[in-house]
Amino acid sequence: METSPAWILKGQEGLESLEFLQNQPVPSLGDHDVLVRIHAASLNHRDLAITKGAHALTITPNIVTASDVAGIVQSVGPKVQAFQPGDKVCTYMVPQKPEAEPVTFADISTGLGQRVDGTLRPFGVFHDTALVKMPPSLSFLEASTLTCAGLTAWNALFGLGSRAPRKGDVVLVQGTGGVSVIALQFALACGATVIATTSSDAKAQKLKAAGAHHVLNYRSDLKWGETAKQLTPDGKGVNLVVDVGGLSTVAQSLKAVRPEGVIAMTGLLGGAPDANVNTLIDCLVNLCTVRGVLLGTRRQYEEMNAFIEEHGIRPVVDHKVFGFEEVADAYQYMDDQRHFSKVCVRIN
Template identity: 60%
Template sequence: MSIITTPAWLLTGQSGTDSLEFTEAHELPPLGENDVLVRIHAASLNYRELLIAKGKFNLPFTPPVTPGSDGAGIILATGSSVTSFKKGDRIVTHLTVNTPENGATTFADINTGLGQKVDGTIRKYGVFDVSSVVGMPESLSFAEAATLTCSGLTAWNALFGIRGRGVGAGDVVLVQGTGGVSVAALQFALASGATVIATTSSDVKAERLKVLGAQHVINYRTTPNWGEVAKSLTPDNRGADVVVDVGGPSTVAQSLKAVRTDGLIALAGLLGVGTEANVPSIMDGLTYLCTTRGFLLGSRVQFREMNRFIDHKGIKPVVDEKVFSFQEVREAFEYVDAQKHFSKVVIEIE
């Protein structure tokens, strides 16, 4: 099947949404022997897309590039050397290109990945290296599956990334806020039989977290010592077995107070960069007798493990109530930037 151009959104600079431009005819590369041609049906946004569009942290990118790393769709054609997929298979994108099947993701991998150095997912058709796709969970819609690439996989790695220390029944997991990683971690933890403590700054969002199954919710604005409070909510005040920390500098001090002896703090994000004060040092792990683990995303092997778990447990990823059309990409970026969303913001590409 030959498709030469595609309707697409392009990031042409780093002036925020002003740098987003729509084109009806973005050129596609020819289908290589290790490539797949995909009809993309849905994409979702991450904080990463905002950072790239705003030029934050000197993130490199090659303009013009189609933004977005997260997407789900159907394979329309495969290259001559592709044996793991066929026409008609439903897939989800993996952010990286040509990384090891079961290797740890690095910053270099991300900086050369989808939506940054190579075209991403906010377009109707895409040619991707076969290493950048995995099979989609059978039980999910395209919109639901499009949330998994970064947030879902990061949450999975946070909870199950250390062999022999995966979360299970009787464990306590603490998640922070209502972003994609935190909500996915909440869902995975609950499906594994764990108790979940969640934090948020919004009473409205607190109610939504309770509806999802969080047994305890703490408002961190009205309870600045939320780490100690979270610890008091655990059996025998032992602390959380796993803390999924997405704030980084702004939250890790409280995460240390919440975690149990020999517990794990999964450093899953840097949302609090720029607001830090008195950030703990690596030696605080000795004071609190815990493990802090830095990691990025997850491997394709972990992605497939997660997808099997989703199908087996019947998990439905949470999509924000406001779903954007392909014509509303700028509005979708602005919605995420204003932090109006709950979990993941999805763009339907129909």
């Protein structure tokens, strides 16, 4: 059997559970399997949570970690029709999921890097439903950011179809992680005005360089939701909020959103709530729609990739790119919140 080096999780006791192994087996191809030469990977907060066993996340023992990569197809199983050797591809986190069916937390718990061997390895075998063709204009590093952050942002903005941002709308994105930064890029491509938040002056400058029209510091302005509303042209509030904090941010998201606006809940990065826990009745009080967003479908992934090509979008990669042998350092860098947008690993 062929072997490949890989980063595995030997447990869930934190970053010390990451282990680099030289000779992990590369399975032979089944009927619907694809062998991919992996060139780049990106990390998610999900990956950190899995290493720590947070949110009751459990793993298959000694699982190859992470879920997001881009690479080139080397060979395919006899029943694979969508891909051929030489195709450039990205991973989709949940194998064997119908292409238009929404992803659930239960689905993700069975996905890449948790129950199915993930992506931090030079060669990986994936079911053909765990792959999509990558946008041809992107580098492997840029394309590796799309699996989780890109698709989540796309679903947050466009998942309700007719409620998607249009020219003249105002979109509020929170923080400087991967979901927020590419959501900013998607919103700008629609002609929307973008308000962003951060607690760092240095990151505020990066948000402005990425195109944000207004940047609010949520540490110095505790009522940033009300400030965001005041920045809208008619003072009625923003059309769409991409909320990544959850309990710690939803109260201000409700202050920011306009009547008939949308709050897309995409993350749980915040800690304790900054006020009383909000309830569904707040949707009535604020006349808004609040929807949970978890990744997106493979069909949405393909639509997103077409949009990226059409608008010439280049996903933002943090200035510090890690080598394959530096994966543990990459995890620590992300855990320390030193990154802007996506932390990526080049796999030589």
